């Protein structure tokens with residue numbers, strides 16, 4: 397481990413950071429319900445003497461540090477949990493049945509509070525403004541978009557933004573990211589196939605939506621395999637199929653749901669268009685009708701500014717060493733940090749939390765997802781270092 401000054405400062409408050417993280421972990425709250433989480437963030441900011449605006453985007457908090465005399469850099473954390481029932485063996489397991497911090501947003505919030513504390517101690521050195529964005533509803537609720545639309549990047553105007561995500565594929569003590577597109581554009585799809593139900597013994601008197609739904613699922617697979625440029629990645633995953641109640645009854649309707657992903661909005665929209673056309677045509681070919689919607693929020697791709705990544709990468713190397721900072725390939729995961737980087741240059745960095753001895757080996761969104769908490773002070777240090785370095789560069 398390094399003797400980098402920000403890492404040393406973060407290690408000195410490690411217990412405090414870990415306590416905050418565990419408190420958040422025990423009481424997970426899902427999108428736009430982050431009431432207690434938001435309260436804990438504000439209480440902590442109050443204790444630190446840091447000013448903030450609240451509410452933005454229902455439960456969001458926007459804190460500000462510095463003398464305002466210079467550039468403005470933002471650091472961001474998401475606060476929401478997932479509707480997953482926790483199955484880990486940690487002592488600070490979720491106390492809310494069916495809800496869990498299975499994507500590590502408890503760690504993100506705790507790391508940003510750690511950064512808040514260190515930046516407050518160094519506030520005299522801040523020539524400009526550091527904004528701390530604590531946002532709700534990353535998981536499907538586009539909380540980042542709402543924070544942005546409610547002015548989180550204005551007054552003063554943010555010139556650079558930085559965010560971290562825990563990464564169970566990377567060992568603890570390491571970082572990774574890349575310039576350009578890092579995470580995918582992603583959206584949901586819902587299809588209802590309408591047929592005509594009846595007795596399963598007399599299929600000729602019905603219009604069977606089950607067979608048609610099965611055909612739609614397989615036909616949609618040709619979008620990626622036969623229509624997309626093989627060098628332009630895409631995903632169509634149908635993940636739920638619901639229809640019918642009894643083994644001897646052909647149902648009236650079948651519902652399909654899934655996700656569509658690509659590395660650009662253009663390809664995502666092209667794929668949505670083809671999902672619409674293929675679904676309608678397959679249904680029509682078999683006397684069914686299909687209704688198709690793309691509910692919720694389509695997330696744009698998360699695009700890292702090359703200069704921001706170069707700064708973050710250099711700082712990450714200083715905090716660890718050359719062998720512990722990787723250029724990662726893009727992934728098809730989605731992330732609403734993308735809404736900020738649509739507007740200002742930024743960088744989203746993966747922080748390693750994997751530790752096989754601790755059983756921290758499961759992917760995010762898994763009920764046994766765990767992190768090695770030794771990552772937290774490193775993340776705090778990178779937040780602080782990115783803010784200070786960027787302010788100096790932008791002056």
Ligand code: NI
Nearest residue numbers: 499500534561
């Ligand atoms: Ni996440």
